[in-house]
Amino acid sequence: MPQSLSKNYIHLTFSTKYRKDSIRKEDLPEMFSYISGILKNVDCPSIIVGGITNHIHVLCVLNKNIALTKMVEEIKKSSSKWIKGKGIYYQWFAWQEGYGAFSVSQSKVDVVTRYIGGQEEHHKKISFEDELKIFLKEYGVEYNEQYL
Template sequence: MPSTHLALHIHVVFSTKDRQPLIHANWRDRLHAYLGGVAKQLEVVPEAIGGVADHVHLLLGIPATVALAPVVRGIKAVSSRWVHEEIGLTKFSWQEGYGAVSVSLPTADG
């Protein structure tokens, strides 16, 4: 095979510090959109983003040339700053760690 094809899909989950329910419904969609924009800037594909008041889920398409840890670190740092500046929630922060598992996308067969 003369070319390389990869399908690396990673489900990432991280929560607010101490799982505090700080992500309010009135700005949650804006946060999810912002997370997707940051992911694109970090050269990954945001395939799906969602979550609730105390955590977020990101399904990311990762190229072979990109390491996951710096991507998640970047997404968390930039989005935390966005919450401080745009939402005005200066005490907001994410937990230190995250969970990540590789997943396969569903096929047309289900």
């Protein structure tokens, strides 16, 4: 085959430092839009970006020419710099180290899209930490409890 073809859907999630509610609710839509722009710039089109005041979820298509870690680094670095420019409230803003990234089947894209779109309602019932543990168990990812 004379060309390289791929389509890998990635569900990415990461939190604010110490999982603090560091992002003001009114700034979330702009944050989601900014992250979508970052993804567009690295040629990893977003399907949806959502979350709440202490963590973000992204569903995107991972470009075959960029490593997942590089994509995440670019999202965190650029969005952190951007939000710090929004005023003194964000002067100490930081993302927590690490992230969770999970492959998504084409047949589950709509399910994950709805899930990410409903984060505010979803997190009235379950914490981010418990949610992450469910993902890790579902995907068979081994982890050290102390780092969650």
